[in-house]
Amino acid sequence: MAAPRFGTNPFTLGVASGDPAPDGVVLWTRLAPDPLATDGSAGMPPRVVPVHWEVAEDEAFGRIVRRGTEPAMPELGHSVHAEVHGLRPSADYFYRFRAGAEISPVGRTSTAPDPRRRTDAVTFALASCQSWAGGRYAAYRTMAQEDLDLVVHVGDYVYEGRDTETLANFRRIHAQYKTSPDLQAAHAAFPFVVTFDDHEIENNWAGGVSQPDGEASNEPARFAALRAAAFQAYYEHLPLRRIARPQGASIRLHRRVGYGDLATFHVLDTRQYRDPQLDPGFPSAPLHPASADPARTFTGTEQERWLFDGLDRSAARWNVLAQQTIMAHFDYDTGPGVAVNHDQWDGYAAARQRVLDFVAQRRPSNPVVVTSDWHSSWVNDLTAVATDPTSAVVATEFVGTSISSGCGWADEVAAAVPHNPQVKFFDGARRGYVRCEVTPQEWRSDYRVVASAADTAAPATTLTSWVVADGRPGAVPA
Ligand SMILES: [Fe+2]
Structure with a gap:
């Protein structure tokens, strides 16, 4: 691997860290001197380039504790996924990369707590749905100023275009999003734990089935190729461990991330293995x-x-199900009929009931579901019988609004909320994220919203705050 010479700094997409463990994290970057190059190469030549990384205890890199070198390979878009071990638990670190004479921006990250010791608190932001067209990115600007241990991103990290099919297409979309300084700032400030939803691939896809929006898109071989390209570009642009490297149209995303004895994040993939949708009605x-x-x-x-x-x-103490679409039942029909969104758990009601039955019978400690997809803020009771809101509350669901994507269906939801007593709060008008502060005694969710998705100078406020007490499922106003 020869040391390259760059005409311009190749770290245009920033740096990131992810999937913190007690002894380390994964560090990410991608060499991209020309991030939007039409061939998807980001301006890199088709050869392997060595990328050096350093982890230090101080921002000036006076006390470097780990360093290494990773090959940035053209077959992975010259992305780097460096898995670092040998760090201390519950500790902050700084990291940076070097390629040739070029140095990356500095990122900050934190390791997870030691599972054998008592952990007193974890604070994370729940993020999703960051449409480029929806405005960039007041919510991330605000989030980067918070004091967080991590960010949990549950999907729609990018939105596909109408003609997005190839690896080059998907790489360019990811690179475009990553040029946002506010998204880069959030990544540089906190480790992320990510899982995708639909738009990283295609709207409302289900397993091997594309959404039925035309003849070409329903061709299985075409969709398998699209899926493979989308999975690869997703992996190339996010701080995922190497176990998530896709094999063709298959990727392993579901995993657990532990925060000591306090919280375990069960990160789900409810897209790749689901059965086809029953009704595309929207x-x-x-x-x-x-x-x-x-x-x-x-x-x-x-x-x-x-x-x-x-x-x-x-x-x-807290078992967090980090996943994509709304789990609580929601009936849109304000009359005697029942109408649901079949892309959400309501379209897979028996599968949802198996989860709720398990929770009711096996009683895992404090199950809390955190959800995205619907570009709106919700607080939901999850009841023993999902469709019977008078049955016992067995778990809590917090649905985070979008970072920037719009909610054109807010009025339909708002009209039906009074008929759905399991929904304790709904707002479809505002963009932002949810800040979750978790202690052994209590979970607190602050719905942080921005005055404008696009105006990064606009103030951020807390729209509403809800708490769940240890051992008592169901949120109440803080
Ligand atoms: Fe979305």
Whole structure:
């Protein structure tokens, strides 16, 4: 690997860290001297380039504790995923990269707590849905000023275009988003734990099935190729561990991230293994009777077993299900009928009921579901029988609004909220994120919103705050 010479600094997409463990993190960057190059190469020649990384205890890099070199390979878009070990638990570190004579911006990261010791608090931001066209990125500008341990991003990190099909297309979209200084600032400030939803691939995709919006898009071979390209570009642009490197149209995203004895994040992938959607009606359609078919799956059988097994074994006080679409039942029909969004858990009602039955019977400690996808803020009770809001509350769901994507269906939701007592709060007008402060006694969710998704000078405020007490599912106003 020869040391390269660059005409311009190649670290135009910033740096990031992710998936913190007690002994380390994964560090990310991508060499991109010309990030929007039409061929998806980001201006890099088709050869391997060595990238050096350093981790230090101080921002001036006087006390470097770990260093190494990773090959940035053209087949992975010259991205770097450096897995660092040997760090101390619950500690802050600084990191940077070097390629040839060029140095990256400095990132800050933190390791997770030692699981054998008592952890008193973890604070994270729940983020999702950052449409480039929706305005960039007042929410990240605000978030980067917060005092957080990590950011949990549950999907729509980018939005595909109408003609996005190839790896070059997907790489250019990711690179474009990553040129946002505010998104870069948030990544440089905190480790991220990420999972995708639909728009990193295609709107409302389900397993091997593309959304039915035209003949070409329903061709399975075409969609498999698209899926492979989208998965690869996603991996190339996010701080994922190497186990997530895609193999063709397959990627392993579901995983657990532990925060000592306090919290375990069970990160789900409810897109890749789900059965086809029953009705594309938007934002709702009359309830399809097959949604109650127990043969239908939302997570895939293997991931469902993995989730239940993980909940059973978890010693954490709070068990966080970080996932994509709304889990609570929601009936859009304000009359005697029932209408649901079949892209959400409501379209897979038997699979959802299996999760709720498991929670009710096995009683994992404090299950809290954190959700994205619907570009609006919700606080929901999850009840023992999902469609019966008078049944016992067994878990809590916080749905975070979008960073920037719009909510054109807010009026339909708002009209139906009074008919859905399991929904305790709804707002479709504002963009932002949820700041979650978790202690052994209490979970607190502050819905942080910005006055304008695009105006980074506009102030951010807390729209509403909700708490869940240890051992008592269901949120109450703070
Ligand atoms: Fe979205």
